Amino acid sequence: MHRGTIPGSSGSVHPLRLPADPALRTRCAEVTSFDAELARLVEDLFASMYAAYGVGLAANQIGVPVRVFVYDCPDDEDRRHLGHVVNPRLVETGGAIVRGPESCLSLPGAEAAVERRDRAVVEGYDRRGEPVRIEGTGFFARCLQHECDHLDGGVYADRLTERRRRRVLRAVRPAPWSAPDGG
Template identity: 40%
Template sequence: MKLDILAYPEESLKEVCSRVEEVTPELKEIIDNMIETMYEDDGVGLAAPQVGVQKRLIVIDPSGPKERTDLQVIINPEIVEKSSQKVDSEEACLSCPGFKCVIKRHETVTVTGTDPEGNDVRIEADDFLAIVLQHEIDHLDGTLIVDRVGRLKRAMYDKKVKKWLKSAGK
């Protein structure tokens, strides 16, 4: 089932998520729904808080909307190593419609966590995969891409969002 993606300025997107203590049948259903939602919306990653679940859970597929060959589900992901070198990354976000920006990200990261079967996961990532992991883990810590830009760019987006909300009667 495709889930609704929460959009900025939704307050719950700013919350730090709690750890997943147990993989329940309900959590497995949420994972399946998150994967379907990510694919239907042509995303390369989706974090649980984007669909209203305040748990440390991400689904990613950095192979892109056309291939869909590298699906990974990571429970309680954590960046345990990161390079000092940074790269510029042009990013967009399913929770920030109509917004793109350039963010400085670590060039390489090592992420640990578990998969839905309880197996340990360790990903040593560079390039696009490193960026996707950092972006999605940011969501688990209550950070959106609009939080990583300058005041002027954010103010311009805030103005646009207020206009959209007003025209939608919210």
């Protein structure tokens, strides 16, 4: 992205994967090439996230099994956090355990209260290979933890009791941004 450009403005919108798609359940591979293809992926992720009105999106949610996610997410003080992380590692969580509503673009129509830590720190790289460290609190910390879960092959429903998890998965409905037949 060049200074002054809107993230995703040169990207393509991709359909998002639903729970039946194996792409959501597979741990993503490390990125090894910080090249034009990676820059294009970051743009496509932003375009796809904005088209679905999301606040975060992981690469496997559009069927690309690599460790990249983007975000445009407020924290609890309504400060905007905008960026991307390549090969993220959740290196620290802390603060209170907060039970709050969580939803996901890959589980459209469903929402559940999920326990997450109120603070999270993620380290990784930007699309050029420069190190980044992102610290979040409140809703933004929830977003960082949620996207890291995706890259490990998980969804928020995995953090629920079996009964609540089944209820969430039954509530999932295809959305305009969903891939046909979940893949």
